Amino acid sequence: MRPLPRKFYSDDTVDVAKNLLGKILVRQIGEKTFSGIIIETEAYRFNDDPASHAFRGMTERNKAMFGEVGRAYVYFTYGMYYCVNAVARNDNYDAGAVLIRAIKPVQGLDHMIKNRKNKKIEELTNGPAKLTQALKITKKQYGVDLTKKSELFISDTQNDCKVYSSHRIGIRNGLDKKWNFKINL
Template sequence: MILKKEFYERETVTVAKQLIGKTLTRKIQGTKMTGIIIETEAYRGKNDLASHAATNVTKRNKIMFGPVGMSYVYFTYGMYFMLNVVAKSKKQNAGAVLIRGIYPQDGIKIMIKNRGIKDVNKISNGPGKLTMAMNISMKENNIDLTKKLSVYISDGIIPKKINRLPRIGISKAIDKKWNFSINPKDYF
């Protein structure tokens, strides 16, 4: 079942943890690619200095301040798209969860072609890698992920143990253990 708005209308860190094990689906040109979400990171609003929403609303980050369940895609390092989903409680001004990694399930041959590599374990084990594998770009920005559109998230597996670590690749608020992951070898 596709996750509903209520799933995302909770504290961002809680949603980040509970997205682990869910299924990310990408439909494009009659083809469906899916993967189990194996890594996420939470980014809150004004009190999270590592977040795009730490200061003011901008053209880039305005989606983080809007309705929950929407995709927030941005371009970084001049070469990678990052897929996030807006998630925040009613008390929060902004928040989003970065989908950092998936374990491929369906459409693996297409993902291999999109990435140009054959190792299933390395096709989508990073945020830029997964968007390349699933052909996600700015066209998928501001899509309602609670509807069966070109990208959506649904139920998946129930993780046995979720790792909790500091977020990766940031220079501010590095003490926050808001990175959640599972080891795919324990499941696949």
């Protein structure tokens, strides 16, 4: 598996969100490999996106969104869950990231089931917090370089699937932007 190059993430955040669909999210823990096909993403930009963590400027929590593209932005939400993003933007924006909302498990299924304490495959990684639990992604992966084979990266594959777009989930602002993207596998 070859990680996506940094230039892949140097495009408009919305385009990167679409182009990540069908790619493989890979998590390495020692000798164990967990992976899944990315089937749902959401784009979050900067000052044109009131739903973005970066909308009001840089903070300790969101500084990865302003940093080098191709890095992981992991945040803690609702006092109990982690969510993982890929930092992505072009030169028109100071910040941007793509939330990985769902994956279709490919490798390490037994461990994902154990990590989630759930045997229903269709519910194993069908949400951003569920996939981070299944893959054991925490704040420790904040800032990890996704363009290198390491504990967390995104692998290149062919992407010939029909992309569906809709409103982003769980937000109050920026509802006019249909930046939630999905594929059916």
